[in-house]
Every structure is written in structure tokens, then in C-alpha cells.
Amino acid sequence: MPTIDLSRYEKKKTTPPTQKGNQGGLLAFLNKDINFGSKELSDKKKEFLYLELSSLLQAGINLKSSFELITASQEKEKDKQLFQDIQERVLQGTSFSQALEKSGKFSVYEIFSLEIGEETGKLTEVLQDLAKFYQNKVKQRRKIVSSLSYPCIVLCTSMGAVFFMLEFVVPMFGDIFTRFGGQLPWITSMIISISKTMEGNFLPAFLLCAAVAGVLRYLRKTERFRKTVSGLLLKIPLAGNIVQKIYLARFCNSMRLLISAHIPLLRAISLSRQMIGYYPIESSLQKVEDDILQGHPLHQSLQQFSIYPAKMIMLLKIGEESNKLDYFFARISEQYIDEVEYKTATLSSMMEPFIVIFLGLIVGTILIAMYLPMFEMSNSFH
Structure with missing residues (x-):
């Protein structure tokens, strides 16, 4: 079997993990495609x-013909051109994984998994696993957004009505x-005062909000900001737990796929760290890598971080002892996906009456x- 050059899969120094973007609004965050790169x-x-x-x-069609069919089914010219370029590289003798890498549209995680699939003769199985991975990811996001969309629409519409009345x-x-x-009456005077304040300071307030948004957009790339925001987000009742479970589910799903592709544990953790995009997990995995290099088991390394629940640690310990880590990660x-869907539905049902x-x-x-x-005035006339 040819040797795989692992060094070329290292993350470039110009974009270290601490330079990734952070969370925006909760709904925007939940609806966002986490693509491991913009x-x-x-x-x-x-x-x-x-x-x-x-x-x-799986149906017996070769890679060239398969790509021709996929390319022909694309509606957008940009996507069609992308798949044509990949197809041409494959026809010129480039491996499928390298063709995807040269396109710049796929993550290290996918490229590495596909290269393992090519070299072990299990490309179809790896493709199926990747399809399932993204299918679950898209399905989870749709269910979350579906649960939160109605309360958010009601909130925005109602706040718009209040703004119209005051303005x-x-x-x-x-x-x-x-x-x-x-x-x-004092209550009338207070409402009129609030209305005059809004009318006189609307433009400065808008400019101030825009300036704050710009500063936050700049600071969100810094490690201190990411650490602070993620820490505050985790402390929000119910919502913090949902965010934690979302990223833990993605981390476990990534580890399952990588370990199933027979990628060494240390390399799987390194790849997951590069693509997770969530500071508490991302920063902890760096320390976990160091611990594993020193001979510590995975569950013991994860145990020192509060982001990983005790139940998860115990299951991973059993997985290590039975050599079935991929099964337990799955x-x-x-x-966690089931818990996120249930808690999101609960959050939605709780938000609706409170908003109204x-x-x-x-x-x-x-x-x-x-x-x-x-x-x-009516009474005074009588």
C-alpha cells in the first residue's frame, strides 16, 4: 500500500484554528452551513x-460516466463548471481525492477520508458515509430552524409593530x-417621552449599532473573543445546552467517520479539531492530542474538560476497552441529535406564549x- 503524506493535510499557519469566525444570532447560527471554510x-x-x-x-457505473451524469444534472453554471473541472483532472490521471483538493471546495476531512477509501478499495463505502454525515447535518439544522422559525417571526413582527406605534x-x-x-397621566407622559427619544436619536442609534456590529465582526476572529462569547453562550439556560449538544454531535459524527475509515486516532482528533469551529471543543482537542502522545487514553484526556459530559466519557471508555470507538461515537x-431536536421543540413551545x-x-x-x-377629557366635559 502506498504511503500517505500526512504533512500536506496540516492546516496552513496563516489560518490557525483560533482565527475562525464565531457565533452570531442563535437562529442564524443554527441555520448556518458549517462548511469548514468560507x-x-x-x-x-x-x-x-x-x-x-x-x-x-455501486450500480457499476465508472467514475467518469458518474461525474458526467452528475454534472449534467446541475442547474447552476458555477456548480456545473466545478464538477467539469474535477472530472477533467480525474481524466488527466489525478486521483479523485486530489482532484477535490485542488478545487478548494472541500475540507481536509473529506479529502483525507476519500484518499483512504481509494487506497483501501472502499471508496463507495466512504462516499456513503460522507453522504450520511452531511444528510444528518442538513436534516438536524432543518428541524432546529423549523422549530425556532415561528417564534422568531412572531417576535420580529411584533417588535416591528411596537416600533411603528412608537415612531x-x-x-x-x-x-x-x-x-x-x-x-x-404619568404613563402617557412616559410613553410620549420614549417616542420622542426614539425619534430624535434613531439615526445615531442606528449608526452606533452598525459600528458595534463592525467591531464585533472584527473581534470575532480573536481567541479571547471566541472564548468569552462561547463561554457566555453555554451559560444561557436551555439554549446553551442545545449549542453544546449540537457541536458534540458533530464532533462525534466526525470521529465516527474518520475512525471507520481506519484513520489513526491521533490523526482523527487532529482533523476534527481543524474543522469543528467551536472554541471549547477546538481548544480542548489540542490538549487531548498532547495527552494521547504521552500515552493517556482518550476518555481520560477528555475527562478534564467540562464541555464533555460524564456519560459521554464513560461510553468512550467502554469503546476504547472493547475496540469499538466508531460504534460508540455513532x-x-x-x-445528542435526538436530544437537540427534543430540546429545540421544547424551547420553541416555551418561547411562543412568553413572546405573545x-x-x-x-x-x-x-x-x-x-x-x-x-x-x-371625556369625563371632564360631562
């Missing part, structure tokens, strides 16, 4: 590629009350504040 193919397109290619190869409706009533004179990943009640109180307070002086 220029990579989307998860959905990768799922399609690996699923179609594995099915065609346009309240000033109209304020002008009317000013003409009539007299003492306004079990843990499936369990909270915004109902705000709108009701504004309406009462506007109509209270009218009632008082």
Missing part, C-alpha cells in the same frame, strides 16, 4: 454529490394632547397610555 461547497450540495456518486458507483402613532396622539393642554452522536404575553403587555400599555387622556 469558500467551500454547501453541505446540501456535498450531500447530493456523495449520495449520487456512491449510488452510481408614528404615539407622536400623532402627542400633538393632539399638546393642543388640548392640561396634565397628562451512538453518542445519534443520542410579553409583547401583548407592551402593546396594551401603549394603547392604554394613549386612550387614558381621552377618557379623562
